[in-house]
Amino acid sequence: xxxxxxxxxxxxxxxxxxxxxxxxxxLLVLIGVTHTDTPATAGTLARKVYELRILDDEKSxxxxxxxxxxVSQFTLYGDxxxxxxxxxxxAAPAAVAEPLVxxxxxxxxxxxxxxxxxxxxxxxxxxxxxxxxxxxxxxI
Numbered sequence: 001x002x003x004x005x006x007x008x009x010x011x012x013x014x015x016x017x018x019x020x021x022x023x024x025x026x027l028l029v030l031i032g033v034t035h036t037d038t039p040a041t042a043g044t045l046a047r048k049v050y051e052l053r054i055l056d057d058e059k060s061x062x063x064x065x066x067x068x069x070x071v072s073q074f075t076l077y078g079d080x081x082x083x084x085x086x087x088x089x090x091a092a093p094a095a096v097a098e099p100l101v102x103x104x105x106x107x108x109x110x111x112x113x114x115x116x117x118x119x120x121x122x123x124x125x126x127x128x129x130x131x132x133x134x135x136x137x138x139x140i
Contacts, residue, residue: 001031001032001033001034001037001041001042001045001100001104001139001140002031002032002034002076002077002137002138002139002140003029003030003031003032003045003049003076003137003138004029004030004073004076004135004136004137004138005027005028005029005049005052005054005135005136005137005138006027006028006029006030006128006130006133006134006135006136007026007027007054007055007130007131007132007133007134007135008023008025008026008027008028008069008128008129008130008131009024009025009129009130009131010022010023010024010025010128010129011023011026011028011069011126011127011128011129012069012126012127012128013069013071013116013117013118013119013124013125013126013127014124014125014127015118015119015122015123015124015125016122020117020118020119020122020124021069021071021116021117021118022069022116023067023068023069023114023116024067025066025067026061026066026067026068026069026114027049027052027054027055027061027066027067027068027069028068028069028071028126028128029049029068029069029070029071030071030073030076030126031045031070031071031072031073031076031101031104032072032073032074032075032076032077032091032097033072033074033077033091033092033096033097033100033101034077034090034091034092035090035092035096037092037096037100038100039099039100039103041100041140042100042101042103042104042107043103043104043107044140045104045138045140046104046105046107046108046111047107047111048138048140049061049068049108049138050062050068050108050111050113052136052138054134054136061113062111062112062113065114067113067114067115067116068108068113068114068115068116069115069116069117069118070101070104070105070108070115070116070117070118071117071118071124071126072097072098072101072118072120074088074091074092074094074097075088075091076091077090077091077092078090078091094120094121097120098120098121101120105117
């Protein structure tokens with residue numbers, strides 16, 4: 001699994017003109033799944049994201065109770081090494097990825113996190129205001 005984690009003052013996801021998830025003063029997490037990922041991988045990544053010391057004063061979301069907005073992002077596994085058109089072969093198909101994104105969110109919530117989400121397989125408009133900006137790539 002791969003996650004891009006950004007500190008945000010606000011972020012939201014819209015689908016068909018409706019806000020389906022939104023947060024203030026927290027973390028926007030774009031998450032991608034590959035073929036070898038498992039529920040255990042999702043749990044490990046959830047712990048790392050929640051305990052990542054990326055907020056002010058080197059605090060984590062777990063320490064300050066910051067909310068998270070999780071958005072599935074298969075394009076994180078795009079391969080652009082050849083040509084100009086990305087290859088998506090490293091990205092897990094939706095039938096595999098969706099349960100693992102759900103497991104990631106469930107693992108965050110089991111740790112006490114407040115989590116909002118996008119909508120899987122939907123055309124999402126993701127809006128965010130980065131703080132810092134602070135952005136970290138986690139690759140497990």
